[in-house]
Amino acid sequence: MTQHFSTRTAASQHREAQARPVDPVGPRRGLGVGELVLDGGFWGALQETNARATLRHCLDWMEQLGWLGNFDRVAEGATGGERPGWQFSDSEVYKLLEALAWEHGRTGDPAVEALLNKVVDRVAAAQDEDGYLNTCFGHAGQAGRYTDLSTGHELYCTGHLLQAAVARVRTLGHAVGRAAGEDRLVEVARRAADHVCREFGADGRGSDGRDGICGHPEIELGLAELGRALGEPRYTEQARLFVERRGHGTLAPIALLSPAYFQDDVPVRDADVWRGHAVRALYLAAGAVDVAVDTHDDDLRAAVERQWTRTVERRTYLTGGMGSRHQDEGFGDDWELPPDRAYCETCAGVASVMVSWRLLLATGEVRYADLIERTLYNVVATSPRADGRAFFYANPLQQREPGADVRPDAVNPRAEGGVRAPWFDVSCCPTNVARTLASWQTYAAFVEEAPGGSSGGGSSDGGVVVSLAQYAAGDLRLSVDARDPGQAGGELALRVTTEYPHDGRIRVEVTAVPERPVTLRLRVPHWADGATLTGPDGSTAAVGPGWADAGTAQATLVLGDVVTLDLPVAPRLTWPDPRVDAVRGTVAVERGPLVLALESADLPDGVLLDQVRLDPAVAPCAQGDGAVVRARAAALPGAGAGTPPFASESAADADDGGPALLDLPLVPYHRWAERGPSTMRVFIPTTPSEETR
Amino acid sequence: MTQHFSTRTAASQHREAQARPVDPVGPRRGLGVGELVLDGGFWGALQETNARATLRHCLDWMEQLGWLGNFDRVAEGATGGERPGWQFSDSEVYKLLEALAWEHGRTGDPAVEALLNKVVDRVAAAQDEDGYLNTCFGHAGQAGRYTDLSTGHELYCTGHLLQAAVARVRTLGHAVGRAAGEDRLVEVARRAADHVCREFGADGRGSDGRDGICGHPEIELGLAELGRALGEPRYTEQARLFVERRGHGTLAPIALLSPAYFQDDVPVRDADVWRGHAVRALYLAAGAVDVAVDTHDDDLRAAVERQWTRTVERRTYLTGGMGSRHQDEGFGDDWELPPDRAYCETCAGVASVMVSWRLLLATGEVRYADLIERTLYNVVATSPRADGRAFFYANPLQQREPGADVRPDAVNPRAEGGVRAPWFDVSCCPTNVARTLASWQTYAAFVEEAPGGSSGGGSSDGGVVVSLAQYAAGDLRLSVDARDPGQAGGELALRVTTEYPHDGRIRVEVTAVPERPVTLRLRVPHWADGATLTGPDGSTAAVGPGWADAGTAQATLVLGDVVTLDLPVAPRLTWPDPRVDAVRGTVAVERGPLVLALESADLPDGVLLDQVRLDPAVAPCAQGDGAVVRARAAALPGAGAGTPPFASESAADADDGGPALLDLPLVPYHRWAERGPSTMRVFIPTTPSEETR
Secondary structure, three states: OHHHHHHOOHHHHHHHHOOOOOOOOOOEEEOOOOOEEEOOHHHHHHHHHHHHHHHHHHHHHHHHOOOOHHHHHHHOOOOOOOOOOOOOHHHHHHHHHHHHHHHHHHHOOHHHHHHHHHHHHHHHHOOOOOOOOOOOEOOOOOEOOOOOOOOOOHHHHHHHHHHHHHHHHHHHOOOOOOOOOOOHHHHHHHHHHHHHHHHHOOOOOOOOOOOOOOOOOOHHHHHHHHHHHHOOHHHHHHHHHHHHHOOOOOOOOOOOOOHHHHOOOOOHHHOOOOOOEHHHHHHHHHHHHHHHHHOOOHHHHHHHHHHHHHHHHHOEOOOOOEOOEOOOOEOOOOOOOOOOOOOOOHHHHHHHHHHHHHHHHHHOOHHHHHHHHHHHHHHHOOOEOOOOOOEOOOOOOEEOOOOOOOOOOOOEOOOOOOOOEOOEOOOHHHHHHHHHHHOHHHHOEEEEEOOOOOOOOOOOOOOEEEEEOOOOOEEEEEEOOOOOOOOOOOEEEEEEEEOOOOOOEEEEEEEEOOOOOEEEEEEEOOOOOOOEEEOOOOOEEEOOOEEEEOOOOOOOOOOOOEEEEEOOOOEEEEEEOOOOHHHOOEEEEEEOOEEEEEEHHHOOOOOOHHHEEEOOOOOOEEEOOEEEEEEEEOOOOOOOOOOOOEEOOOHHHHHHHOOOEEEEEEEEHHHOOOOOOOOEEOOEEEOOHHHHO | OHHHHHHOOHHHHHHHHOOOOOOOOOOEEEOOOOOEEEOOHHHHHHHHHHHHHHHHHHHHHHHHOOOOHHHHHHHOOOOOOOOOOOOOHHHHHHHHHHHHHHHHHHHOOHHHHHHHHHHHHHHHHOOOOOOOOOOOEOOOOOEOOOOOOOOOOHHHHHHHHHHHHHHHHHHHOOOOOOOOOOOHHHHHHHHHHHHHHHHHOOOOOOOOOOOOOOOOOOHHHHHHHHHHHHOOHHHHHHHHHHHHHOOOOOOOOOOOOOHHHHOOOOOHHHOOOOOOEHHHHHHHHHHHHHHHHHOOOHHHHHHHHHHHHHHHHHOEOOOOOEOOEOOOOEOOOOOOOOOOOOOOOHHHHHHHHHHHHHHHHHHOOHHHHHHHHHHHHHHHOOOEOOOOOOEOOOOOOEEOOOOOOOOOOOOEOOOOOOOOEOOEOOOHHHHHHHHHHHOHHHHOEEEEEOOOOOOOOOOOOOOEEEEEOOOOOEEEEEEOOOOOOOOOOOEEEEEEEEOOOOOOEEEEEEEEOOOOOEEEEEEEOOOOOOOEEEOOOOOEEEOOOEEEEOOOOOOOOOOOOEEEEEOOOOEEEEEEOOOOHHHOOEEEEEEOOEEEEEEHHHOOOOOOHHHEEEOOOOOOEEEOOEEEEEEEEOOOOOOOOOOOOEEOOOHHHHHHHOOOEEEEEEEEHHHOOOOOOOOEEOOEEEOOHHHHO
């Protein structure tokens, strides 16, 4: 892939390589889109499929459905009548633009840039003179601008436009500041952001004196990041205003939904837990972290950390999935985690990664990287079909009825279980997957100044610490900033060799070192009891969960150093907290970062998924990327009695017959339903406890 | 109460006494509204509270919210602009009219009739010249008639109008037939029904040639029953057309919902199970039974019986509640019965009783009466607060967070758990409870010709069989039809004495006998293992579940006979079918027909509901109308680990400490949350099985 960079100057390569979605004020920075080149493996393969199939797939669907044509109709003054798509369909175009920008930044492929610019031209043509840009409101035959803040999604769409522009401005290597103006997408976004500030700002509130917020958060993080990218503090201030305005019952109620649906029930800094629509809650939290970090608002940041903690510990699935209810695509109460009606929207998984990544950069705490890994492998990677041309929208942990076959040419309902669909009526997930996979490598590591360095500019330079947060085979090549102007920083290069998560060994070789000292840390996931680290000196030591220093603390890497982390990825049983009522009496099986699942396709003839009872006394064995478990097929009650399915005798008594032992394969959850419609369980009922003794 | 009848002639008393909501062609008839006078007890008290408080409460709320005023605005030509209430608010007025009509039929109270007629006058004034009657469509500033069949609810509202008229025409004792015209409500309904037949009929389809159906079934059963009440076969034929048209994808889709939501996915006669919106599915099924019975369509009837069987055995809660999902207020998949997110809408309980009652009359099978009892005690009776002025809309079987206090003057969201609310935004349930309680006694028994009688009209008269289906203290006094014209039938009178369900003894004394022979049967519920029956001769025998003959088969009752049924109502443990995943590892406690519940209000200080583990080895004891169970307080996992609530060690291991034994009271589920907001469980986790040995 590196040949794609050949047509550019070294300087622009450098700037583009460092381009990344999130770049807060603060001690830590993530990887740039060009700083880690994946070499196949789990994520490399997904990224290639995304590049090869998904981007074009999304574009074709949006063309076919008229979502792109909506921009043309505004440009031509031909609005009115039926408008294809939901009121938020513009945002899908913007998320695809963001994905294309990252993909172009990653590979430099001019064909990707050409595609991007063709779409940008159509979008730009629809922008009004004053910067307003939306194909659903404000033109002939449409409702007026900002007349429906609760459900209109105008600012939401704008937020995604700004995120796309962030990707573009950074991968173009524009100089930071007002002078940037070479790119049409960036200029469109700047004008749109300026319009939002004029309309919704604190002083110059525009002719209507609007001080509203959008029913769907997103503008907050778009403004914050564009403010960072363009060095425009007005945008950050506007983001701050939107965050602070929320939670005071500002939004007009939506029928049958409570204000918690769009987090307008409690101010962000006062809330203790995420609630309501999961994607809304998480986009808002991400924007709140951005604002908190850039304005040094520790109280606000602590509020989001507090919400993260309770939500993860009580309202998050084993997969990292969030959202327990279909009704409002929302969080449930504490401990309300039904496997069958889990919503776990793919977009909520993407949004959860966005929040945790921001908190990881803000705090350096390993738990955020742990959750990112869990969510990436078991939600984000679950959505796309192997060919990258169909997707899960919801990600339940149990499928009771085999999904229906999906017609390849049909727009599907969003949350029907069991089969990945090429496109949805509400199709937020495919483009969200696309932009995440195109920039996956930016979440793999972060860099910070070593804490040991003295505050002065003298020779006691503690150097930098590089923390590997996610593991994938590839070449990491990052610029280490100079400590003082004029002093050289230099480049650190690491070659990571691993078959993770299939295998638990991660080998890191230092292939280039900068002038400044570098300390390397590797993440030991919380589930990795028994991990070991072999340092440059060849000595092996046990390492507990957390950040493991590669070698002695503060040891500086030298060229040729090799560090090997061995994570235990043997299949393991995972038991639910007893307060998670919906999976009482069951156990799940994990293997490294992968949640496993039992599919009906793997059952012997005559055995139903409902009959399977896993014997937890027999340790599961690894098989491929999954496992084999020991189970029995329980007898089920006979024909019904014409009464509800509850009886005066415990059905456990019916199991006495001692049915044959079964050895059943489990597959990684992220690959379930790849063999056609099936039923599936992550949590498997266990044999009665006396049988295990 | 009987003094209310004193102002009427004996003949009109006779006709009014036989008035009942459902009166199909066929061998069995239910009780008339005046044929059983309740004497206090469980249902007598609820009926009195309904009469004293609920009817007026509903009327006041609908007046205050402008739902009644909507009729005035149509009459005055003042429509347009904002219209209070949802598009189906007319139906609440009609359900209240039906309740008032039954209440008047039951008591003869002229004040009730005066109230009814005042409302009828306002409704009648809003009827258009051609019979169309709806306050949301078809007038100045409103959408046109029948322009939104999917969600407009016009025919649904009309259906409830017809049901109200059925109650009125029967309690007025009108002669059956076209000549009936003394009552304004009946004439309004007749004109509305004629309008529907003109607009939606098979030949004269009206100017628009409409052959549609309504998104919410109800018109079917309204037409069928009004056809019976007025002897108008055209109405039955129109009901048949609506039933047959359904299931062919006729209705315009509602965004994000599938055609199964309104049962437009599969024709009624082809479906195997109820699915989609529960109230819609059940009203449709009730109408389909009406049509099947009156047109002798055994195939259609068998289809509904088949749907009933699978739905009850796999998609019905222990309470009889139906509807597993909030999202669409709908049924879930087979075995999908989460206790916490159970919807179990009160209206679905009412509708389930309507279906089962029709099938009971059609078949005589005891299982239908069993489900009616289960649903009446645990869904219908659960909804109203003790004072009859607040209601549950949804009836979940687990409350995780205490409900918020409800403001007495506020319109509440419909399905927020934990506290009964005075009124709802969508307020279908209060009026549904009101009409059901006002006519409760009509479901208590049915009468049919004895099967043993020869077909001719000779002296070998097998007489009639009276089957007591539901038990309540009171005086039953029913007319036994003459077998041949000119021959006398006479009157059967039974005095039922019982404290049921508090006590299991039901004593039936014969206080009057007709000239024709009468056989008495009593229902032994399916849960009543160990029931005994003491016959007129004083001999006691064990009786199994089903219909128990009082005395020897075909024995004719004589004056002074006493029959005593003893049903075991000691608390009993009830275990879920192992396929009901959501309550694995738990047990429920029932007592007679009552499902019991554990409320946090009854826990000792320092014990959380999440900690309670019931010891199933210790039999529960009766206490009041509830029970006392032996339990332990399990230790719960400590502070969170910053990860989702799943761990590598089974939390059951944390229980080793052997905590103190607890004796905890359970209350009848129908009375939970009467002491303020609390958490609650019907299904209680059990102690690990080794502790029970």
